[in-house]
Amino acid sequence: MASDPSCRAAHPDGYQRQRVKVADGGLAEVLVYVSGGIEGHYPPPTEPVVLAQQACTYSPHVVALQVGQGLRIENLDETLHNIHPRPNVNREFNVGQPRRGMSSVRVFERPELMIPVRCDVHPWMSASLSVLPHPFFAVTSRDGSFRIQGLPAGSFEVEARHETLGPALARITLRDGETGRLELTLRSPDHAQHR
Numbered sequence: 001m002a003s004d005p006s007c008r009a010a011h012p013d014g015y016q017r018q019r020v021k022v023a024d025g026g027l028a029e030v031l032v033y034v035s036g037g038i039e040g041h042y043p044p045p046t047e048p049v050v051l052a053q054q055a056c057t058y059s060p061h062v063v064a065l066q067v068g069q070g071l072r073i074e075n076l077d078e079t080l081h082n083i084h085p086r087p088n089v090n091r092e093f094n095v096g097q098p099r100r101g102m103s104s105v106r107v108f109e110r111p112e113l114m115i116p117v118r119c120d121v122h123p124w125m126s127a128s129l130s131v132l133p134h135p136f137f138a139v140t141s142r143d144g145s146f147r148i149q150g151l152p153a154g155s156f157e158v159e160a161r162h163e164t165l166g167p168a169l170a171r172i173t174l175r176d177g178e179t180g181r182l183e184l185t186l187r188s189p190d191h192a193q194h195r
Contacts, residue, residue: 006079007056007122026144027162027186029062031113031130033137034148035169036157042134044068048105051117051127053081053097058117058127062139062163067131070105073097080121085129087115094120114161128163153178160184 048070052059056077065071073083075097082096083104090108097104108131119125130137136156138146148158153176160168168184 004056004079004122006077010055010077023143026140026142027165028140028142028144029060029162030140030144030146030186031062031064031128031137031161032140032146032148032184033064033130033132033159033161034134034151034156035159037155038134038136042066045135048072050074051083051129052076053083053119053125056081056122056125058083058119058125060127060139062128062130063117064130064132064137064139065108066135067109067111067133068107070107071129073104073106075100075102081119081125082121083117084120085115085117087112090115090131114163130161152176158182158184160186162186164188 044066049063049065050072051063052074054076056079063071073095075081078100080096080098082094084094086092089110089112093106095104111131111133113130115129115131117127117129136148136151138148140146151174153174155171155173158170158172165186165188168186170182170184172180172182174180
C-alpha cells in the first residue's frame with residue numbers, strides 16, 4: 001500500500017481486512033437469498049447497484065444485484081483503480097478508472113453466486129459479487145440481521161453464503177401478509193458457530 005501515495009494517505013497505519021466479522025454472534029457480509037420455491041419472472045430494478053472504489057477498498061465488500069440490473073462502478077479516489085470480476089458463467093470484464101469521478105456501468109446476464117472481484121492495481125482490494133434471478137435476497141448488516149421483503153405466500157428454501165465459511169440452508173413457510181423470522185448458522189472450518 002505504501003507504493004501508492006493516495007492509498008498510503010487513506011491508511012497511514014496500513015490496512016488489514018477482517019474476513020469474518022462477528023458482533024454478539026451476528027455475522028456481517030453474508031449473502032442471504034431464496035434458493036428454492038420462487039416461481040414467475042421478476043423484472044430487474046432500473047436503478048443500478050453501486051460499487052465504489054473508495055479509500056483504496058471496494059465498498060460495499062459484498063454486493064448483490066438482480067440479473068439485468070446495472071452495476072455502477074465508481075472511482076472516488078485520486079488514483080488509478082480497476083474492477084476485474086472473474087465470473088464462471090457471465091462475461092469477464094476489466095475496467096480501468098484512472099481518475100476520480102469516473103463511473104462505468106455493467107450488466108450481468110446470468111445468475112451466478114460469489115463472483116470474486118479484484119483490482120489488478122492494488123492486490124489487497126477485493127469484493128464478492130452475486131447475481132440473482134429474482135429480488136428476494138439481502139446482505140447481512142453489522143449485527144448479522146437481514147430483511148427480504150415482498151415474498152409471496154408459500155414454502156421457500158433460504159441459503160446463506162459467506163466468502164470463507166460454509167453455506168447454511170433453512171426452510172420457511174409464509175401465509176399471505178405474514179412476516180417470518182429465520183436464523184441461519186454458518187460454520188467455520190474449525191466448527192465454531194457464527195449466526
